[in-house]
Amino acid sequence: xxxxxxxxxxxxxxxxxxxxxxxxxxxxxxxxxxxxxxxxxxxxxxxxxxxxxxxxxxxxxxxxxxxxxxxxxxxxxxxxxxxxxxxxxxxxxxxxxxxxxxxxxxxxxxxxxxxxxxxxxxxxxxxxxxxxxxxxxxxxxxxxxxxxxxxxxxxxxxxxxxxxxxxxxxxxxxxxxxxxxxxxxxxxxxxxxxxxxxxxxxxxxxxxxxxxxxxxxxxxxxxxxxxxxxxxxxxxxxxxxxxxxxxxxxxxxxxxxxxxxxxxxxxxxxxxxxxxxxxxxxxxxxxxxxxxxxxxxxxxxxxxxxxxxxxxxxxxxxxxxxxxxxxxxxxxxxxxxxxxxxxxxxxxxxxxxxxxxxxxxxxxxxxxxxxxxxxxxxxxxxxxxxxxxxxxxxxxxxxxxxxxxxxxxxxxxxxxxxxxxxxxxxxxxxxxxxxxxxxxxxxxxxxxxxxxxxxxxxxxxxxxxxxxxxxxxxxxxxxxxxxxxxxxxxxxxxxxxxxxxxxxxxxxxxxxxxxxxxxxxxxxxxxxxxxxxxxxxxxxxxxxxxxxxxxxxxxxxxxxxxxxxxxxxxxxxxxxxxxxxxxxxxxxxxxxxxxxxxxxxxxxxxxxxxxxxxxxxxxxxxxxxxxxxxxxxxxxxxxxxxxxxxxxxxxxxxxxxxxxxxxxxxxxxxxxxxxxxxxxxxxxxxxxxx
Amino acid sequence: xxxxxxxxxxxxxxxxxxxxxxxxxxxxxxxxxxxxxxxxxxxxxxxxxxxxxxxxxxxxxxxxxxxxxxxxxxxxxxxxxxxxxxxxxxxxxxxxxxxxxxxxxxxxxxxxxxxxxxxxxxxxxxxxxxxxxxxxxxxxxxxxxxxxxxxxxxxxxxxxxxxxx
Numbered sequence: 001x002x003x004x005x006x007x008x009x010x011x012x013x014x015x016x017x018x019x020x021x022x023x024x025x026x027x028x029x030x031x032x033x034x035x036x037x038x039x040x041x042x043x044x045x046x047x048x049x050x051x052x053x054x055x056x057x058x059x060x061x062x063x064x065x066x067x068x069x070x071x072x073x074x075x076x077x078x079x080x081x082x083x084x085x086x087x088x089x090x091x092x093x094x095x096x097x098x099x100x101x102x103x104x105x106x107x108x109x110x111x112x113x114x115x116x117x118x119x120x121x122x123x124x125x126x127x128x129x130x131x132x133x134x135x136x137x138x139x140x141x142x143x144x145x146x147x148x149x150x151x152x153x154x155x156x157x158x159x160x161x162x163x164x165x166x167x168x169x170x171x172x173x174x175x176x177x178x179x180x181x182x183x184x185x186x187x188x189x190x191x192x193x194x195x196x197x198x199x200x201x202x203x204x205x206x207x208x209x210x211x212x213x214x215x216x217x218x219x220x221x222x223x224x225x226x227x228x229x230x231x232x233x234x235x236x237x238x239x240x241x242x243x244x245x246x247x248x249x250x251x252x253x254x255x256x257x258x259x260x261x262x263x264x265x266x267x268x269x270x271x272x273x274x275x276x277x278x279x280x281x282x283x284x285x286x287x288x289x290x291x292x293x294x295x296x297x298x299x300x301x302x303x304x305x306x307x308x309x310x311x312x313x314x315x316x317x318x319x320x321x322x323x324x325x326x327x328x329x330x331x332x333x334x335x336x337x338x339x340x341x342x343x344x345x346x347x348x349x350x351x352x353x354x355x356x357x358x359x360x361x362x363x364x365x366x367x368x369x370x371x372x373x374x375x376x377x378x379x380x381x382x383x384x385x386x387x388x389x390x391x392x393x394x395x396x397x398x399x400x401x402x403x404x405x406x407x408x409x410x411x412x413x414x415x416x417x418x419x420x421x422x423x424x425x426x427x428x429x430x431x432x433x434x435x436x437x438x439x440x441x442x443x444x445x446x447x448x449x450x451x452x453x454x455x456x457x458x459x460x461x462x463x464x465x466x467x468x469x470x471x472x473x474x475x476x477x478x479x480x481x482x483x484x485x486x487x488x489x490x491x492x493x494x495x496x497x498x499x500x501x502x503x504x505x506x507x508x509x510x511x512x513x514x515x516x517x518x519x520x521x522x523x524x525x526x527x528x529x530x531x532x533x534x535x536x537x538x539x540x541x542x543x544x545x546x547x548x549x550x551x552x553x554x555x556x557x558x559x560x561x562x563x564x565x566x567x568x569x570x571x572x573x574x575x576x577x578x579x580x581x582x583x584x585x586x587x588x589x590x591x592x593x594x595x596x597x598x599x600x601x602x603x604x605x606x607x608x609x610x611x612x613x614x615x616x617x618x619x620x621x622x623x624x625x626x627x628x629x630x631x632x633x634x635x636x637x638x639x640x641x642x643x644x645x646x647x648x649x650x651x652x653x654x655x656x657x658x659x660x661x662x663x664x665x666x667x668x669x670x671x672x673x674x675x676x677x678x679x680x681x682x683x684x685x686x687x688x689x690x
Numbered sequence: 691x692x693x694x695x696x697x698x699x700x701x702x703x704x705x706x707x708x709x710x711x712x713x714x715x716x717x718x719x720x721x722x723x724x725x726x727x728x729x730x731x732x733x734x735x736x737x738x739x740x741x742x743x744x745x746x747x748x749x750x751x752x753x754x755x756x757x758x759x760x761x762x763x764x765x766x767x768x769x770x771x772x773x774x775x776x777x778x779x780x781x782x783x784x785x786x787x788x789x790x791x792x793x794x795x796x797x798x799x800x801x802x803x804x805x806x807x808x809x810x811x812x813x814x815x816x817x818x819x820x821x822x823x824x825x826x827x828x829x830x831x832x833x834x835x836x837x838x839x840x841x842x843x844x845x846x847x848x849x850x851x852x853x854x855x
Contacts, residue, residue, distance in 0.1 A: 302757030303757075305756075556740075601743030603743070640757075642761065643790050644790050645854040649744055657754050661738050662754075663738070
């Protein structure tokens, strides 16, 4: 970590990863437009071109030879596409999509030059080259319709010329806009102009005019293509910017002299066209953001913790003078300063936590590609609908979530959504819908993965569990429908007769569940035959800070994440009954199993029975009452994991510093639930029934 | 440090001349143990201890050191010695076992010895029944005013603490 070369390497990988992700997102947009039969957005193709171009550049710098080779071939292909020398079609899209996987694999290599990768890369480059040039239909040069003038045409870059042709073909009218710009703010002004025209028109190029302007300003002639009728365009621009003049077909345009002072054509051809361009914003955000190793944020957080300790040490010193009337005035002041310090410290903590937040869209973006690919492989039609991609969560959680969510998404396509023919015979729309919804709910984020497929067959799950010996036939008949559905989380269970590329190996759902629980989250399933399946994942917004209920058990302090707590009620010893060796109470007519934590932890009880409390926890579809001694209150605590040496001790998610180096162990509610209902060895309670 | 049956030896301390090894001697119960000074990050007054229910008995609990949660182990228990039950530790050593920083509770810190190679009798040359975490022994005089020599048992933190996981 301290090796600067490693750091640089990490920076490169992070940047390359971001570029590949951006590329992946943009390719999907391109594919979507293509599938809808729309013309490709020139700004989007530019954005893709730029990502690949940048990737090529940095790969070259860091010796990622293969990445560079592929990026170079793609750059050529995309350049052809940009310039209309080739057109978008499935082969081209396939080659582009294929690159994502290749880039990711090559970036993960230990040896970026690995010679054994050579043949694969060469084959791929050959495939890219074979797309070749298949120019879009050419029906006479549209430029001939306009007498734009050789002088102007000669200074257009190949790209500008291509855009000019494309705009004319699309039936856009050409205009010449004369506007005077302040020399010192010319870049900003042009940027403003671009923003202004973006909905109405496309700026093909701008050239300085020889007339007008003085030492401080310059008159530019902007060549504009627009769909908006001339009068409207005029009201939009005239007066504010300058004159608008339509370029008539077959008429003569006053000669525009090219000038050495013009903006380098090169710079312009690679800058984005500003039509509602998402890349535009991201380019800016890149410039205004820095990449930070998340461990550095952890270090900062530790410093904040230290500051809190210093603050309480000052408080203790102050205490010593509190009896002395001489110091009363100073003490009052010190007290006020101390409170100010605490407020700022709390603010600092909040800000640092805020920095860790990233939008879930970072993960969702990856799924779009997987959905497309998986649907193609399975020969299914799937539409992905994402809501709440802006929902923010702790970076660490978002990263940890990628794999479990990916599994759920693949499951939905593989097992959930039916093939087109079956959907049609069921009078369902041929295209299945996979919805990813994210939203905040209190201090949690809820993520739903919902498909409108065939739903889960609860009885098939039960039969599979019995035939695979995970459950006795008798026990299986006592299961409720929900319990049958939950069998999907039992390790080793699979209802799929053949193993597919994607899922059906019988591993997965149990791993998904374990991973989600480890992050302090919850997972629940709802499924209706023929209608679809909805999996709901509930997670804390941040791993680092949680709202916790502070309780005491056997005079020790513990923290219980509030996400797991539904309510707390007084413990009434005489109401406790025993069913099958387990203690239960009745709450609002429902039987609630209870677990005496003092007994579980082997503590001698310090509080009389009738002044204790039952904290009702809820996890998925189950409730469990934890019997504790006292309720202290709610607090936001920073959870830190216990060391590796204590990893075999179950039931604790970490420890939280309550100040003055006093720690409270944070109870791992999911683990306690699992232990209670399934036993410490992970066996399900139903299996152990006689 | 210890791989399979191979016994660890103490490598000379680069900071010391003449190939000597710096060892921190600590007293626990009636015995004196030595940790390679290079593995000891810090010596602390014991911070407030939070016990961890259901953890094996040699774990005293967890402590907070500069925002980090550190597992505290009881040296006598770890060495299967009948230590003084329930005695609060006198000092805590933060020992790096190569993977994790672990707190080791001891009664008292004695001093640092610069041991010459010929002062150390390595376990590999001794009876094969010696525990894996013992690197060897050295004879040192604990008290400079008397000539009585004490046996200093040299520990391998990697084998001693790494085995907890």
